[in-house]
Amino acid sequence: MLDKILNEYKVILASQSPRRRDIFDMLGINYHTQSSNIAEPITGEDPALQAMRNARNKAEAVFATGDGQSVIVSADTIVVLEGRILGKPESAEQAYGYLSDLRANTHTVITGICMMGRKGQKCGYEQTQVSFAPLTDEEIRDYIKTQEPADKAGAYGIQGFGSQFITRIEGCYFNVMGFPVRRFYEITKDLIARGLL
């Protein structure tokens, strides 16, 4: 299990996301956090490649500041609706627009992750389909008032008030929260098996 493997190392989570910290706590992993201050540009390329590149940039930025003895873990989450990437909303109006587009529709959440050990690194990604119920305008307005949409890609959180708007998902739930737990475990075991951690 992840705690058994990783608690032999000094682990740095290269993220300030409270959701990712919650997931690491849930898994019993001892870790520090360090912010990378890396931009997450939205470009025209494939969303999975963008998410992995952003994650790798974050891990490399943190690696460059350290002593090379830590295990660094980073992630980048992207919300894609009908080919369009929805970032963190810059205003209540933009949050309203995003949620209007997401309602009664299915979108994709992609999280790229990167794990960097002393002797090598591995990146990967996970994608999950998320279906929203048909929301009323009043529901969207009430939801924006909770402040939950403000700091989240796509203007919603699946693990809070937003849970009541989601009818079903297909794939990894934790990926939608911002960190694909099973994929992370597989990458960890692969790096261990190849002696790279």
Place this chain on the structure above:
Amino acid sequence: MLDKILNEYKVILASQSPRRRDIFDMLGINYHTQSSNIAEPITGEDPALQAMRNARNKAEAVFATGDGQSVIVSADTIVVLEGRILGKPESAEQAYGYLSDLRANTHTVITGICMMGRKGQKCGYEQTQVSFAPLTDEEIRDYIKTQEPADKAGAYGIQGFGSQFITRIEGCYFNVMGFPVRRFYEITKDLIARGLL
């Protein structure tokens, strides 16, 4: 949203499950809990009918002790693998057997819920497909040592250490945790629309 509707009422959650309390907290619902001490017999009938009947029995038991002015919410979660119901494991050996059967396989989690207002009630259920990774014997033994399997139907929790064993789900995540949030919201709105709450 659920908090806006339900915080006009005195709400009783007829469950002692920490997971269900976490979900009510997440939704911002003010509530009390009251245990029903109702048996959850496993019978030969359809699992969805069993889950709904168990939930209704819990709600009615709590309703009978009250003043008839509260809104009572109850749930019962059943894990079904290839037609067989897996209850809470009675020993580490039984937990080991359940997890051996679940690995590299897909099962169904069904939660029946019942909501009882002053003037009427409504029950429903939700089902989610859950796919497990192929686990090693060592992983199963390590997982049982965490104590997480002990008090959970099917001997696992999706929201804890168990998260690293689950490759994908299809349906409502919170249903697997023990309480189908979206279904609950739909039932609440239906009871309100019919003037039964």
